Amino acid sequence: MTHIVVTGILLSGTYALIALGLTLQYGVARIMNLANGETLVAGCFVAFWLYTAFAINPIAGLLVIAPAAFAFNWAIYVVALRPLVRRARNRGQLEVDSILATFGLLFLLQGLMLLGFGGEYFSYAFLAERFVIFGSGYGLNRVVAFAAAVVIAAGLYLFLYRTRQGTAVRAVAADPNSASLVAIDVSRTAALAFALGGALTACGGALLSTFYTFNASMGVIFTMKALIIVIMGGVGDVRGAVLAALALGIAETAVASLIDPGLTLAATYGLFILVLLFRPQGIFGRQTA
Amino acid sequence: MQRRTLLKSAAAALIAAGVLAGGAQAQETIKIGASAPKTGPLAGGAAMTHWPNVQMWVNEINARGGLDVGGTKMKVELVEYDDQTSAETAIQNIQRLATVDKVDFIVAPYSTGLNIATAPMIAQHGYPHIATTAATDGVTEFVQRWPNSFWMLGTAKQLAEGAVQTIAKLRDAGEIGSRVALVHVADAFGLELVAAAKPALEAAKLEIVYEASYPLGTQDVAPIIAAAKAANPDAFIGFSYPGDTFALTEQAQIQNLEVGAFYVGVGTAFPPFAGRFGAAAEGILGIGGINIDDPKIKDYTDRHKASAGQGPDYWASAMTYAGLQVLEQAIEKAGTKDRAAVIEAIKTGTFDTVMGTITFDNNVNPKVWTVGQWRDGVFRGVAADGIEGAVDPVKKQGW
Numbered sequence: 001m002t003h004i005v006v007t008g009i010l011l012s013g014t015y016a017l018i019a020l021g022l023t024l025q026y027g028v029a030r031i032m033n034l035a036n037g038e039t040l041v042a043g044c045f046v047a048f049w050l051y052t053a054f055a056i057n058p059i060a061g062l063l064v065i066a067p068a069a070f071a072f073n074w075a076i077y078v079v080a081l082r083p084l085v086r087r088a089r090n091r092g093q094l095e096v097d098s099i100l101a102t103f104g105l106l107f108l109l110q111g112l113m114l115l116g117f118g119g120e121y122f123s124y125a126f127l128a129e130r131f132v133i134f135g136s137g138y139g140l141n142r143v144v145a146f147a148a149a150v151v152i153a154a155g156l157y158l159f160l161y162r163t164r165q166g167t168a169v170r171a172v173a174a175d176p177n178s179a180s181l182v183a184i185d186v187s188r189t190a191a192l193a194f195a196l197g198g199a200l201t202a203c204g205g206a207l208l209s210t211f212y213t214f215n216a217s218m219g220v221i222f223t224m225k226a227l228i229i230v231i232m233g234g235v236g237d238v239r240g241a242v243l244a245a246l247a248l249g250i251a252e253t254a255v256a257s258l259i260d261p262g263l264t265l266a267a268t269y270g271l272f273i274l275v276l277l278f279r280p281q282g283i284f285g286r287q288t289a
Numbered sequence: 290m291q292r293r294t295l296l297k298s299a300a301a302a303l304i305a306a307g308v309l310a311g312g313a314q315a316q317e318t319i320k321i322g323a324s325a326p327k328t329g330p331l332a333g334g335a336a337m338t339h340w341p342n343v344q345m346w347v348n349e350i351n352a353r354g355g356l357d358v359g360g361t362k363m364k365v366e367l368v369e370y371d372d373q374t375s376a377e378t379a380i381q382n383i384q385r386l387a388t389v390d391k392v393d394f395i396v397a398p399y400s401t402g403l404n405i406a407t408a409p410m411i412a413q414h415g416y417p418h419i420a421t422t423a424a425t426d427g428v429t430e431f432v433q434r435w436p437n438s439f440w441m442l443g444t445a446k447q448l449a450e451g452a453v454q455t456i457a458k459l460r461d462a463g464e465i466g467s468r469v470a471l472v473h474v475a476d477a478f479g480l481e482l483v484a485a486a487k488p489a490l491e492a493a494k495l496e497i498v499y500e501a502s503y504p505l506g507t508q509d510v511a512p513i514i515a516a517a518k519a520a521n522p523d524a525f526i527g528f529s530y531p532g533d534t535f536a537l538t539e540q541a542q543i544q545n546l547e548v549g550a551f552y553v554g555v556g557t558a559f560p561p562f563a564g565r566f567g568a569a570a571e572g573i574l575g576i577g578g579i580n581i582d583d584p585k586i587k588d589y590t591d592r593h594k595a596s597a598g599q600g601p602d603y604w605a606s607a608m609t610y611a612g613l614q615v616l617e618q619a620i621e622k623a624g625t626k627d628r629a630a631v632i633e634a635i636k637t638g639t640f641d642t643v644m645g646t647i648t649f650d651n652n653v654n655p656k657v658w659t660v661g662q663w664r665d666g667v668f669r670g671v672a673a674d675g676i677e678g679a680v681d682p683v684k685k686q687g688w
């Protein structure tokens with residue numbers, strides 16, 4: 001029983017890493033970023049490259065990956081997405097436009113990774129050691145990724161709820177029009193949220209690469225998972241995303257251990273449907289008009 | 290006047306250029322089309338097993354002056370398309386190769402699913418279809434339906450029975466007990482293998498103590514290994530794809546699944562598998578295998594390394610190359626680009642390939658490797674149908 005709970009909690013850390021970035025990008029910057037998974041896989045590749053070519057361990061590699069991904073996503077927002085925000089008359093139009101634009105970005109990033117690394121599978125051994133919790137063995141790399149997920153989620157929470165800039169981010173997430181009335185630079189805040197989301201996703205990728213086998217065309221799997229978690233948690237709410245990740249991680253592990261591993265996907269989508277039926281705005285979502 | 294001269298000489302130059310270009314084109318080429326995944330879920334496997342062999346084959350033929358088609362040396366011109374691991378796109382690609390590019394021959398696509406999906410289209414245009422990466426039980430039926438198709442990698446039944454026989458062999462030698470944990474990926478490949486494995490296990494008096502499937506793409510397999518471990522098996526069989534093959538092995542190592550036989554694959558036969566698990570890979574069994582002591586395979590491996598910058602895998606890579614050699618030799622034997630004649634040549638001919646001498650028995654290659662085992666950094670064949678050179682399997686000693 002403890003084995004199921006611990007495995008489930010470790011898995012939820014992985015899911016939180018996959019989804020936190022998209023929460024910010026979709027919830028605050030209002031960009032439904034379909035290239036989220038590609039950003040994550042790019043994080044995997046950079047971590048792999050740093051580790052195999054320069055023997056820089058993936059945790060230290062985050063110091064390079066996070067700022068680089070931040071700058072890259074900032075540039076993408078300013079160059080490609082801000083014009084869409086400017087011309088969009090309402091949220092619906094922006095959503096459609098951003099889906100189309102990031103769909104293109106998905107293929108661009110995937111193509112670049114194929115060009116750089118080819119289509120093969122990649123994996124490397126980092127902290128693939130036995131780590132004992134309550135007498136059972138778990139992968140140390142998963143434990144480390146979970147710890148990092150906790151640190152990232154806590155840091156994000158403190159930033160959003162305890163700082164001025166974070167409050168501005170939440171204000172934009174709640175209502176961009178009203179936010180601009182109280183002297184918040186909405187456009188800059190949205191860029192910040194998008195870039196921060198991209199950086200989080202890339203860091204998640206770097207951590208996941210220590211225990212996943214990945215290749216250049218795997219991004220869409222992560223995007224799907226992230227989307228489910230973000231919508232379940234309530235768009236733009238970090239606490240909701242963490243809670244949804246926890247629910248999915250434990251539910252999947254429990255189903256796999258107690259019923260049948262073949263039903264993990266059924267458990268995921270079952271939970272998803274329940275949330276959509278009874279709380280369509282998500283666990284922490286706000287009721288909107 | 291001056292101007293007219295200029296125009297004239299320009300025209301003359303153009304004509305001359307045209308004649309020269311025409312002259313260069315006068316050497317007849319043979320157009321070969323190839324469609325396989327470069328993106329999508331199977332891109333990883335195709336980049337390992339399929340594309341490097343196609344490139345190497347074309348380069349080698351052109352380096353020696355081309356194919357000898359009825360006395361004329363023809364260089365190969367390769368037209369390649371990405372099917373995005375989608376059956377629909379793969380079919381469109383074949384259509385395009387046949388009708389727009391008008392290629393002379395087509396290299397079979399990669400994977401069981403894509404080969405079956407494109408078979409009707411390839412048959413419709415009358416091309417020989419030499420499938421080297423498809424392992425399915427449908428071959429007899431497919432040969433009847435598409436007499437232009439040839440199947441080289443064996444059947445799911447052969448592969449699953451090979452796995453079971455290897456474990457039975459270890460049990461009979463007194464190395465392990467007879468409790469088996471059996472898991473598989475829930476798609477056509479996994480289902481076909483598990484359906485063939487279960488009666489074979491029963492016949493060999495091996496007891497299934499844990500059985501489970503998991504969805505395609507799953508890499509979070511800790512609960513599966515934990516449950517398998519709780520059933521206290523002597524052997525573990527996983528019919529898995531590369532991503533889950535690596536994940537199952539890593540979890541078995543971390544949770545210290547103590548079994549005397551650990552079988553996973555597809556993906557076990559990829560050189561990166563040993564790179565990833567190092568000494569822990571020793572003794573791991575997997576789908577595939579080749580005879581690495583065969584000088585032909587050694588030579589092929591060296592050429593592959595030089596050509597692609599990476600070694601071939603220890604299963605379908607060499608078979609893919611052998612399939613291309615069959616096509617090459619059949620064209621030269623038929624001495625024509627006529628597809629029906631080449632199909633006839635494949636049916637009746639004997640071919641000298643890196644996998645040894647190949648003749649088709651009712652369009653099916655009966656000589657296949659089924660199981661390999663990592664031993665001292667190489668993946669040696671331990672079970673095969675119709676081929677000599679298999680070594681005896683050994684018990685896996687811890688992680």
